[in-house]
Amino acid sequence: MTDEATKLPLESADIIGENITKLGQLFPxxxxxxKIDFDKLREILGDSVDEGQERYAFTWPGKRDAIRQSQTPSTATLRPQKDKSVDWDTTKNLYIEGDNLEVLKLLQRSYHGKVKLIYIDPPYNTGNDFVYNDKFDDPIENYKQQTGQESSANPETDGRYHSNWCNMMYPRLRLARELLSDDGAIFISIDDHEVKDLRAICDEVFI
Incomplete structure (x- = not known):
């Protein structure tokens, strides 16, 4: 036998194992x-999941909709403002004003997996700070809300005090993860109000 023959693999390819690895890379x-959590995979792909069998999971009211929020394509458009720009033809910087959820979606096409560092300073959910609401029937009201022309509180007396905050953060963190390069890092400022929930979300999203 030749040396080349003795170096041939003696086992067939583990196709199932390779496919599981690929799925894990796409959806950590x-x-x-x-092992694959098939219910969670179906959720991510937009399918409904039977809730009949109880099991341990980090969840809250509105989580499925928060996942769908990150999956829904944006119909917004980024418009350049050359008259307000500096060194338009040579600059290496990009400054974007807009709703951060929509912007994160729009950046996916050009910057997916290319961002080295993300820093965010989200609302700390102290009860009076601004909390996003991603459900609006009237785009004018949406604009006013997102640009701070109307205030929005999230009092601790609200039965979904923590859920409201998680629903705001989850889709944005999922989209931020898609922008990060393999050696990228994300830094988040937070205080004691939501540090526990933030850590749990990050453990799930950036696993």
Missing amino acids: EIMGDG
Whole structure:
């Protein structure tokens, strides 16, 4: 036998294992103990999941809709303002004004997997600070709300005090993860009000 023959692999390719690895790379949050959480995979792909069987999970009211928020394509458009720009033809910087959820979606096409560093300073959910609401029937009201022309509080007396904050953060963090390069890092400022929930979301999104 030749040396080349003795170096041939003696086992067939583990196609199933390779496919599981690829799925884990595409959707890290579906993996647990090296296995696929098929209910979570169906959720991410937009399918409904039977809630009849109870099991441990980090969840809250509105989580499924928060996942869908990150999956829904944006119909917004980024418009350049050359008259307000500096060194338009040579600059290496990009400054964008707009709703951060929509902007994160729009950046995916050009910057997916290319961003080295993300820093965010989200609302701390102290009860009076601004909390996004991503459901609006009237785009004018949406604009006023997102640009701070109307205030929005999230009092602790609200039965969904923490859920409201998680629903705002989850889709944005999922989209931010898609922008990060393999060696990229994200830094988040937060205080004690939501640090526990933030850590749990990050453990799921950036697993």
